[in-house]
Amino acid sequence: MRDVAIIGVGQTKVGEHWDVSLRHLALEAVQAAMTDAGVTRTDALYVGNMLSGELAGQEHLGALVADFAGLRGIEAFKIEAACGSGAAALRMGYVAVAGGLADIVIVVGVEKMTDALGPDTTMALAMAADGDYEAAQGLSFVAINALLMRRYMHEYGYSHQDFAPFAVNAHHNAMNNPHAMFRFPVTAERFARAKMICDPINLLDSSPICDGAAAVVLAPADAARTLSAAPIRIVASAVGTDTLAVHDRRDPLVLEGAALSTRRAYEQAGVGPEDIDLFELHDAFSIMAALSLEAAGFADKGQGLRLALDGEIGIDGRIPVATMGGLKARGHPVGATGVYQVVEVVQQLRGLAGANQVPNARLGMAQNIGGSGATVITHILERMED
Amino acid sequence: MRDVAIIGVGQTKVGEHWDVSLRHLALEAVQAAMTDAGVTRTDALYVGNMLSGELAGQEHLGALVADFAGLRGIEAFKIEAACGSGAAALRMGYVAVAGGLADIVIVVGVEKMTDALGPDTTMALAMAADGDYEAAQGLSFVAINALLMRRYMHEYGYSHQDFAPFAVNAHHNAMNNPHAMFRFPVTAERFARAKMICDPINLLDSSPICDGAAAVVLAPADAARTLSAAPIRIVASAVGTDTLAVHDRRDPLVLEGAALSTRRAYEQAGVGPEDIDLFELHDAFSIMAALSLEAAGFADKGQGLRLALDGEIGIDGRIPVATMGGLKARGHPVGATGVYQVVEVVQQLRGLAGANQVPNARLGMAQNIGGSGATVITHILERMED
Secondary structure, rough: OEEEEEEEEEEEOOOOOOOHHHHHHHHHHHHHHHHHOOOOOOOOEEEOOHHHHHHHOOHHHHHHHHHHHHHOOOOOEEEEEEEEEHHHHHHHHHHHOOOOOOOOOOEEEEOOOOOOOOOOHHHHHHHHHOOOOOHOOOOOOOHHHHHHHHHHHHHHHHOHHHHHHHHHHHHHHHHHOOOOOOOOOHHHHHHHHHHHHOOOOHHHHHHOOOOOEEEEEEHHHHHHHHHHHOOEEEEEEEEEEEOOOOHHOOOOOOOOOHHHHHHHHHHHHHHHHHHHHHOOOOOEHHHHHHHHHOOOOOOOOHHHHHHOOOOOOOOOOOOOOOOOOOHHOOOOHHHHHHHHHHHHHHHHHOOHHHHHHOOOOOOOEEEEEEEEOOEEEEEEEOOOOE | OOOOEEEEEEEOEEEEOOOOOOOHHHHHHHHHHHHHOOOOOOOEEEEEEOOHHHOOOOOOOOHHHHOOOOOOOOOEEEEEEEHHHHHHHHHHHHHHOOOOOOOOEEEEEEEOOOOOOOHHHHHHHHHHHHOOHHHHOOOHHHHHHHHHHHHHHHHOOOOOHHHHHHHHHHHHOEEEOOOOOOOOOOOOHHHHHHEEEOOOOOOOHHHOOOOOEEEEEEHHHHHHHHOOOOOOEEEEEEEOOOOOOOHHOOOOOOHHHHHHHHHHHHHHOOOOHOOOOOOOOOOEEEEHHHHHHHHHOOOOOOOOOHHHHHOOOOOOOOOOOOOHHHHHHOOOOOHHHHHHHHHHHHHHOOOOOOOOOOOOOOEEEEEEEEEOOOOOEEEEEEEEEO
16 A cells, blocks of 8 residues: 555635536636646546536536546546545545555546526435435435534533634634635624524524535655655545434434544544644534534534634634634535545645644644535545655 | 455346335345355445436435445445446445455445436436536437437448347346346347337337346455355456547547447456457447447447347357346346446356356456446456366
């Protein structure tokens, strides 16, 4: 097995791109990543995407994006793991390069959620949950998260307002990210007044429906130095899964898939939570941010929210999260999100995060979650010293 | 890189399983393969599937099938490449084992096409084609193949009736396959009278809409001997892609993606078409069978149909195809097909193909095609001598 490095990154602005098609979004990110990496060819292309069939009337994205990006002929597939599709595609790219089956792999996550041809987007997103035992019973995806949030509040004695710091932090950080969807601040007062979506989840607990694409170029780490001025090593790539339906879990407030995925990643990298300088977590809903912090070992059970309340999730806090806006404010084009997270960790480790730079960031972790914790993919990245 | 072997196979009967859900189909194939391999655990599960979101209202099949099969916790993703999804999932499993990132991998292809929740199945299948430039112009997937078939007849001077041998051969072979959907013979006369579907494609030029699942268990070849009484080595695993839209190709009657995929497979295995004892080709429509024979080097341009007319595609012919019924008569549950093909090659190489046994079969090739040739995945399998 070889060490793998990221030698280039690219991303589109996240937003409602009514005038841009899925293939154009993917192309923009792929071209930007190839330019950043200085490569003109690749051995394979893996596309992370969840809903192209349902919303854009298009499957077969591997061949589509390969051809549209001028890469006709190469190996190209779509990888799907619900909202974890982006990092799942990265995982497949990592496997191919680490195992020596490919030297250069491009991974692109793309999702086109506006201008949907297919079913209602809320119905489509419920396909991340258990179709027979959750969605068919009338549970939307936000409703499942609302049940988890209500349970968390009940179990640990928090108020809804206690979740405000996640939205405040994410929006604060997004202001300095030119690729973010929501570049405006949110105060705790505004959070308190936000429209209710699915009680107790309000508008500012929720990530938006949006469009976007992000891409990375992978290469063997030993070749990366000659290919890139600032290669970033992937020191861990790990997956954990759990039941699709939340009601099948031993404890609905414990993300066992996330705990498993993170533990495997820590073991692979030989590090622990205390070594991580920033954590791009999967804050699709604020309850997921709290549960992720606990599953990844940054807080005890029921204490993930406390970390946020104590001001420890900001750029200068104990564990900075959503440093470029997170799913909440950068935006959550579902199948693209896992790649956006990794692109942002790369920006931090390259020291190019501008006003949001985490001081002396050396190790960054990105964790992408499919469903309500059923698939969890964790990557730990490290700055390669000269 | 390590050699990879198949140590177990499993499959459901192909058909219209109105009373069986997608997860149950997948479970049956996975359990059969695990029993055949004698394994009770796996490092990863890759699920080949195209249309679960559109037709069954369910994405996130990796975690779903892993959990339902009692494998909760493991790495599990869905891999999609239209009708090539099954072999694409196998390719990902091969990459993981060959590269040393996993020791045991289960690959399952599954498709549930009857009892569809979503859009019309013909519309869903058109998502294998170019959504903006083919499907949105009113071209269904069968219509694209009909245009190719008409062009082939015009260009090379064949009649529609000349295509009869593909259906006759496939139905003949399916009679001895207990897992096949259509276990009845078809004569050239019946072919001539079959209902027209999309001129010139008639009912007997077409594979059926159906349900099914097939699975294989992969392991490193050096460990395979102790794990299995009859391991089969994967001597080539290769992918080629082409334009999604047929009108973008240099010559619509040349499957360049298939030629590329096959050439890469031959190079990897160090063999040529003359060494292949049987060829499970992608006969979704009879025109695809003819074009595949040409792209894979078994016939010159325009001569694939001649091979069939000359009686060379039967079990005792120069290149036996669809030896267990093919897509035409075993059935074509789209995302499962690529794995069915490989399971059938394994049956042949193990000498367990019964009345359809290809004498002294040593090298078998399976080729799974996504779209009208946009993604082509080729696997060459070899009997491991004692």
